[in-house]
Amino acid sequence: MTGPLLASGREADVYxxxxxxxxxxxxxxxxxxxxxxxxxxxxxxGYPVPAVYEAAGRDMVLERLDGPTMAQALVTAALTLDQAATHLAELLRRLHEVPPGPGAPAGTALLHLDLHPENVLMTARGPVVIDWCNARPGDPDLDTGLTALILAQVAVDPRHEWSAPAGALLSAFLRLAPGAPTRLLDEVVRFRDWQLSGTERLDLAAERVLACAR
Structure with a gap:
């Protein structure tokens, strides 16, 4: 039997x-x-992910992690914007240095493709990345550009309470991010549009990424 609901995402629930x-x-x-x-x-x-104990069909039994999300830690000021930017950049750099495994195309890395402050838990053993449903081999700049675009989506939304801090986090992240975050921006926008099923305009967010990268 499952216990209490702990969290709900776009596609999955955690009990x-x-x-x-x-x-x-x-x-x-x-x-x-x-x-x-x-x-x-x-x-x-050695990359920080939850341990997997069992898996079948649409279910995974995972390690229960302590600590808030990076977004929650920012809200409570347990983490500064510069610290968060450093963590995001380092997590992406470390991820893209892991060999992607047998069968992956030459020159690719294993990508997360949704690495943002809601998908990083600040645990006692450090930041741990969750929600790997999009993981696949690819160009690392696609992954880094997607993180930037997701931050920019919040930054350009005047209704979002974290619009201004997200803009500051985006600027700090782009100063530290590995690779070339804007190189594949058109492809990044197409991928994000597919993720969201065409429900959001992304042109302003892409323009914000380019402006912050200059």
Whole structure:
């Protein structure tokens, strides 16, 4: 039996099982095999991901992590914008240095493709990256550009309470980000548009990324 609901994302819910484990369950039909393979591969390389205990169909039993999301830590001032930017840049750099595994095209890295402050937990052992459903081999600049675009989406939304801090975080992140975050920006926008099913305009966010990168 599942315990209380701990969190809900765009596609999945997380339930407590006990003090050590959580159940992450997709609300749609899903096969978590690829996601689990990516997480176990990264864990074997020393990258900070939750441990996977069991997986089948649309369910994963994962390590229960302590600590707030990076976004929550920013809200409470437990983390500064410069610290958050440093963590994001370092997590992307470390991720793209992990060999992507057998069968990956030459010159590619394993990408997260949704690495932003809501998908980083600030735990006692340091930042841990969650939500690997988009993981796949590809060009690292696509991953870094997507992180920048997601921050920019918040920054250009005047209704969002964190619009101004997100803009500052974006600028700090772009100063530290590995690779060339704007090189594949057109492709990044197309991917993000697909992620959101065409529900949001991204042109202003892309312009903000370019302006902050200058």
């Amino acid at each position: 407590a099982l006990d003090e050590r484990r959580v159940l992450r369950r997709y609300r749609r039909d899903a096969d978590v095999t690829g996601e689990v393979d990516a997480m176990r591969h990264l864990a074997g390389a």
